[in-house]
Amino acid sequence: xxxxxxxxxxxxxxxxxxxxxxxxxxxxxxxxxxxxxxxxxxxxxxxxxxxxxxxxxxxxxxxxxxxxxxxxxxxxxxxxxxxxxxxxxxxxxxxxxxxxxxxxxxxxxxxxxxxxxxxxxxxxxxxxxxxxxxxxxxxxxxxxxxxxxxxxxxxxxxxxxxxxxxxxxxxxxxxxxxxxxxxxxxxxxxxxxxxxxxxxxxxxxxxxxxxxxxxxxxxxxxxxxxxxxxxxxxxxxxxxxxxxxxxxxx
Amino acid sequence: xxxxxxxxxxxxxxxxxxxxxxxxxxxxxxxxxxxxxxxxxxxxxxxxxxxxxxxxxxxxxxxxxxxxxxxxxxxxxxxxxxxxxxxxxxxxxxxxxxxxxxxxxxxxxxxxxxxxxxxxxxxxxxxxxxxxxxxxxxxxxxxxxxxxxxxxxxxxxxxxxxxxxxxxxxxxxxxxxxxxxxxxxxxxxxxxxxxxxxxxxxxxxxxxxxxxxxxxxxxxxxxxxxxxxxxxxxxxxxxxxxxxxxxxxxxxxxxxxxxxxxxxxxxxxxxxxxxxxxxxxxxxxxxxxxxxxxxxxxxxxxxxxxxxxxxxxxxxxxxxxxxxxxxxxxxxxxxxxxxxxxxxxxxxxxxxxxxxxxxxxxxxxxxxxxxxxxxxxxxxxxxxxxxxxxxxxxxxxxxxxxxxxxxxxxxxxxxxxxxxxxxxxxxxxx
Numbered sequence: 204x205x206x207x208x209x210x211x212x213x214x215x216x217x218x219x220x221x222x223x224x225x226x227x228x229x230x231x232x233x234x235x236x237x238x239x240x241x242x243x244x245x246x247x248x249x250x251x252x253x254x255x256x257x258x259x260x261x262x263x264x265x266x267x268x269x270x271x272x273x274x275x276x277x278x279x280x281x282x283x284x285x286x287x288x289x290x291x292x293x294x295x296x297x298x299x300x301x302x303x304x305x306x307x308x309x310x311x312x313x314x315x316x317x318x319x320x321x322x323x324x325x326x327x328x329x330x331x332x333x334x335x336x337x338x339x340x341x342x343x344x345x346x347x348x349x350x351x352x353x354x355x356x357x358x359x360x361x362x363x364x365x366x367x368x369x370x371x372x373x374x375x376x377x378x379x380x381x382x383x384x385x386x387x388x389x390x391x392x393x394x395x396x397x398x399x400x401x402x403x404x405x406x407x408x409x410x411x412x413x414x415x416x417x418x419x420x421x422x423x424x425x426x427x428x429x430x431x432x433x434x435x436x437x438x439x440x441x442x443x444x445x446x447x448x449x450x451x452x453x
Numbered sequence: 454x455x456x457x458x459x460x461x462x463x464x465x466x467x468x469x470x471x472x473x474x475x476x477x478x479x480x481x482x483x484x485x486x487x488x489x490x491x492x493x494x495x496x497x498x499x500x501x502x503x504x505x506x507x508x509x510x511x512x513x514x515x516x517x518x519x520x521x522x523x524x525x526x527x528x529x530x531x532x533x534x535x536x537x538x539x540x541x542x543x544x545x546x547x548x549x550x551x552x553x554x555x556x557x558x559x560x561x562x563x564x565x566x567x568x569x570x571x572x573x574x575x576x577x578x579x580x581x582x583x584x585x586x587x588x589x590x591x592x593x594x595x596x597x598x599x600x601x602x603x604x605x606x607x608x609x610x611x612x613x614x615x616x617x618x619x620x621x622x623x624x625x626x627x628x629x630x631x632x633x634x635x636x637x638x639x640x641x642x643x644x645x646x647x648x649x650x651x652x653x654x655x656x657x658x659x660x661x662x663x664x665x666x667x668x669x670x671x672x673x674x675x676x677x678x679x680x681x682x683x684x685x686x687x688x689x690x691x692x693x694x695x696x697x698x699x700x701x702x703x704x705x706x707x708x709x710x711x712x713x714x715x716x717x718x719x720x721x722x723x724x725x726x727x728x729x730x731x732x733x734x735x736x737x738x739x740x741x742x743x744x745x746x747x748x749x750x751x752x753x754x755x756x757x758x759x760x761x762x763x764x765x766x767x768x769x770x771x772x773x774x775x776x777x778x779x780x781x782x783x784x785x786x787x788x789x790x791x792x793x794x795x796x797x798x799x800x801x802x803x804x805x806x807x808x809x810x811x812x813x814x815x816x817x818x819x820x821x822x823x824x825x826x827x828x829x830x831x832x833x834x835x836x837x838x839x840x841x842x843x844x845x846x847x848x849x850x851x852x853x854x855x856x857x858x859x860x861x862x863x864x865x866x867x868x869x870x871x872x873x874x875x876x877x878x879x880x881x882x883x
Contacts, residue, residue, distance in 0.1 A: 258718045283720035294711030298470050299463065310459030311719050311726075339470075355715065 208269075209363055209394040210234040210257065215266030217252055217418070226252040227263070228418035234411070236271075239385075239395040241409035243402070243439075245447050249418040250398040251291060254365045257396070258288045270363065287361030291368045293348045294355065297341035301332055301351055304340060305358060312359035319358075326354045330380060346377030353381055357388065364388065366397040370404060382408055402440035412439070416447050456721065460729025467703070468733060474699045478737060482692030483748055486685055487756070493680035494758055504532035505615060508556040510547050512538060515567030517601060517630050524626035525560070530618060551606045558619050559606035566601035567634070573598060574635050578642075589642070603627070681759045685749035686842035687815045690835050692745065693738045693777055694806045697785040700734045701798035704789030723877065727870075731782045738778025766851045773841045773855050776862035780834050783869030790873035809833045814840075837861045 210233065217227040226249050234240040242250045255261045257268060259279045268275035270282045295304050302323060309319040327336050330350040340348060353369055366385070370378045382404065389395055399405050405412060406426045413423035422429065429442050436442045468474065507525060511518040526533045534556065536547050544561055551559040576595040579587055587594055603623055607616055640651040707713050716726055749761025763770060785802070792798035810816065812826065813835030819827055830836045841858035844850035 255714075260714050260718050280720050283718055286718070288715065288718050290711040290714050292711030292714075294715045296463065296467060296707075296712065297710075298467050303463070303466060307459050307463045308715070310455050311716060313455065313720075315455055 207235050207237075208233055209236040209238070209271060210240075210396065211267075211269040212257070213267045215253075215256065215268065216264045217249075217256055217261070218264045225264075225418050227256065227266075229266070230415070230418060230420055232413060232420060232423070234394060234396060236394050237389065237392060238411050239389050239397060239409045241405045241412040242396065242398045242415060243400075243405055243412055243443060244398075244415040248416045248447075250415065251367055252418070253415070254288070254367050254396065254398060258286055258365050259283065260288075285362040287356045287359065287364045289353050289356035289364070289366045289369050291371065293340075293352050295340045295348065295351055298339055300337045300339055301327060301343075302336045304351065305354060308355045309358050314359060322358060326358065329384060330354060346373040349373045349377055350381060353384075361393065363394045363396070366395060368398055368400065370399065370401060378404070402438065402443055406439040414443060414446050421446050454725075456725035457728055457732075460726045461732045464703075464730055464733035465736075468699075468737065471699075478692070478696060478699065478741060479744055482688060482695070482741060482745060485692065486688045486745055486748055487753070489688055490680050490684040490753060490758055491756070493684060505530055505558065505619070506534065506556045507531045507619070508534050508536050508547055508550055508559045510536040510538065510543050510559070510561045512543075512564040513562045513566040514538075515565075516634060517567035517570050517627075518562040520630040520633065521560075521562055521603065521623065521626045524629065525622065528622055530622070548606050551608050554608050554610070557608045557611045557615060560619075560623070561604040561606075563602040563604070566603070569598050569601040570631065570634055571638070572596075573600070574631070574638055578638065589646075679759050681749055681753055681761050682846055683818075685745060685753075685761045686846065687839055689742050689745035690777055690838045690842070691806070691810050691815050693741050694781045694784065694809065694835060695803070696734050696737060696741075696781055697788050697802040697806055698799050700730065700782065700785030701789035701792060701802050702795050703730070704786065705792060705795050705798055709795075727786060727873070731779070731786060734782040734785060735775075735778045738781050739774060742774045742778065762846060764845045764847075764849050766845060766849065769845050769850060769852045769855050772852055772859055773838070773845060776859045776866075777834075777838045777841075779866045780838070780862040780869075783866035783873075784834070787869040787873045787876075790876040806835075809835045812836070813838075834862055834865045837865075 212230060212232045215227050215230045216225050218225050228249075230249075230253065242253060244250050252261070256263045257270070257275070259275055259282065271285060273282050275282055296307070299307065305323045305327070306319065309315070309323065314322065323336075324333075327333050330353070332347060332350060332354075335343065335347065340351060343351065349369065349372075353366075356366075357364060364385075369385075370381055373381075385395060385397075386408070397405070397409065409426060411423065411425055412429060413420045414429075415421065422432075424432070426439055429439065430436060433442045433445055436445055509522055509525060511522050513519075522533065522535065525531050536543060536550075536559075539546070547559045547561060550556050572595060575590045576597050579589065579595055582589065605616075605619060605623070636655075643649045643651055704713075717723060746761065746763060750763065754760040784806075788798050788802045788805075792801060810833075812830045813819075813833030814822075814830055815835055819830045819836065822830065837858040841855045841862075844855050844858075848854070
């Protein structure tokens with residue numbers, strides 16, 4: 204049974220320096236291998252902090268994280284080899300071309316030579332960027348940058364992929380390409396942890412959802428299961444509002 | 454190795470596409486070296502070639518006054534104009550001319566200065582003789598009078614060095630006149646007391662010859678220090694340390710863009726990434742130094758300045774330059790790691806380099822600083838670098854002679870890297 208658990212989080216807490224409130228508040232969750240796990244929540248709920256801790260970008264104040272059975276605290280390097288991250292910001296070098304960016308990140312993942320070259324060509328074709336591969340990133344549109352941001356995170360074919368709002372602020376076409384590709388990746392066995400404000404997208408895309416607020420999971424389950432539980436709600440957005448309320452967040 | 458190479462290549466490409474950044478790294482320091490050297494060189498020339506305008510009012514009109522005015526006129530440093538004696542208003546007129554800036558210095562030789570000088574010399578001679586000879590110079594005993602007086606007035610913008618040069622010149626001429634009058638009095642004493650006729654053929658000038666030369670070990674041929682020998686290394690070091698701004702800015706930009714997050718969650722150490730940056734900016738530093746030194750050797754002579762002499766030990770020069778480039782790159786990395794925004798890094802980076810330069814002797818030679826500042830200067834990496842270059846260029850030092858400076862620069866580099874590493878680690882703890 205344990206073999207199917209990709210991510211296991213126990214009593215995870217994170218308090219940022221010089222703050223009183225917990226960004227993550229004794230949070231526990233499990234993500235099964237092959238799942239598309241959606242972390243949904245209002246602004247400031249702690250989604251990005253959870254992803255940052257899970258991928259070892261920042262350290263937790265307390266709690267335990269196991270990824271594919273490996274303890275994050277004691278063996279982070281082995282975990283880093285099997286995970287990929289697509290950050291919320293466009294984490295690319297604007298003065299390098301798409302090809303140069305991907306070659307650099309590929310090299311940093313340890314890829315090189317023809318294997319890397321073929322992988323880059325395949326991915327930029329898939330994401331409709333083949334004819335712009337030798338243009339600098341700063342000349343790209345928002346949608347193209349988002350697609351490139353994703354490619355840079357999946358270049359090394361990670362077993363577990365963390366996506367922090369990968370489709371924010373882009374056109375419908377780019378979103379469709381990204382979601383379609385992520386589904387394909389998932390079918391091939393990649394476990395995906397994804398944050399978004401886009402409820403409709405999450406409802407269609409995720410196999411399991413956790414709605415979090417103030418660093419805690421308020422509810423979790425499959426989108427269909429949540430809709431069944433909140434039978435008065437028409438869609439996931441209604442469920443989200445029902446659970447997190449309508450007051451504005453910072 | 455792959456990560457290190459990828460990182461280095463990436464940084465080279467990014468830097469090569471930043472035309473404004475490259476201009477700042479190469480053209481600005483080149484302009485700085487040429488302008489600063491020309492300025493300093495012309496200042497030195499101004500002292501020698503453009504004579505200092507002096508207005509002289511000679512109330513004395515006797516031996517003392519006439520000799521002082523003649524001495525000033527013969528000096529190569531001064532252009533003397535005599536103020537006509539129109540009575541009491543003459544001195545006020547002189548002060549006004551100087552205050553207006555028409556002359557940088559005004560000199561007033563007081564009335565009866567020669568008589569006062571003669572009287573006081575005679576008085577002192579009497580003090581040497583037995584009491585019975587008190588009236589040797591006349592019927593009345595001599596009284597000591599107030600010293601013969603010369604007053605100097607300076608234009609407020611006159612530099613201290615100019616003030617000192619006129620004051621020493623006046624002292625020199627006064628002493629010569631004093632000696633001349635003294636000898637004249639003794640001559641008449643010889644004639645009166647011994648009945649001996651003095652031929653007045655003696656020449657008491659230039660009895661002492663002062664020779665000056667630059668000290669060197671084993672009488673090696675050494676390079677004469679000039680504005681080029683100081684300015685080229687000084688501003689080269691300054692420019693090399695100014696890579697702090699693009700380097701720190703580059704680190705912060707990557708941190709803000711999320712690239713560093715992407716890199717930090719990759720397996721393995723972040724060190725190849727940092728080393729890639731250091732390598733890139735280290736090479737830039739070497740290229741900067743090579744460009745600036747070539748300007749000193751090839752370009753400056755074309756515009757009428759002395760040629761830069763780089764000494765005989767190329768190996769020492771390369772080792773020292775490499776150490777300076779590494780120290781500068783290390784400083785850039787530490788500023789980029791500590792600063793939280795590009796604005797912060799550019800302000801702190803540039804001001805700190807300017808402070809290091811100021812205390813390090815880039816602008817003002819360390820030896821003229823106060824004792825405290827001389828002590829402080831020992832903590833500036835720019836001072837270690839400058840002293841190293843002075844040793845290589847002016848004292849023909851080899852590797853062993855500059856090892857101290859190389860070691861200090863390398864220690865500075867390692868401390869910077871350790872601090873940067875500590876800050877990066879603590880940022881993860883957040």
